Amino acid sequence: MGHTYLCFPAGKNKALSFSYDDGNAADRKLVDVFNRNGLKGTFHLNGGLLGQGNNIGADEVAGLYAGHEVAGHSLTHPALTRLSGEAVAAEILEDRKRLEDLAGYPVRGFSYPYGAWSRPLADRLASLGLAYARLVDATGDFRLEEDWMAWRTTGHHNRDLLAQTDKFCRLEARHGLHWFSVWGHSYEFDREDNWGLIEDACARLGGRTDVWSTTVIGMVDYVDAWRRLRLSAAGDVAENPSAVAVWLEADGKAVEVAPGARVRLRG
Ligand SMILES: [Zn+2]
16 A cells, blocks of 8 residues: 655645745735746744834834735844843834734734744743744745744745755655745845845746745744644545645645545555
């Protein structure tokens, strides 16, 4: 009998995410690049700094980031590791409230300002309703790690984005699950005059039918749903008690297990 494998949606085994910080005006151009290529992004905003300097204004958040993920980055961008617990709580919760007022949904994603984090801080953030928190440290590869409160991407876009894109596109190992995740700041493309980098990468990745483009919270919720999947010992019946559709591969065939459904995978 064949194996029953976990898959990304539509039976894919490659996923792609972009995670960009600070809500700078250059996000407009970056969102446009993503939209033109059918890709999703995650945007980490400081609720207390909207409209200041060259930042996106509060009135623009809902429209600009529609279809993408609005995520937190603290209210005013301090190094959280140097604040009291009370100050950390205020920075997280007030940021969430302001962003949620604009986005209209629970904001559960986060990236650490300056990448400053510690394990006790990560634990505190989890207790404030955050589902993941991104570091600036990177893995350099496409592993799917599940240490969500200390989540690391594949790398910053200046770290060989095109070479990594090429490597990711050529990956053929069907036995694995691969997640290419990129982080950065949109204003860096202005500063370094290298918009061509992200344009080229997105043009290559956007046209691929074997890649699942997802927000970061989309991945976190998907993994959570598949961890809660109930499989029979023989691997031929699956129950999905979650609100997210989960995909399995049985005998080489992709099968969708809809939210709340029980599905016979074989025969
Ligand atoms: Zn930042």
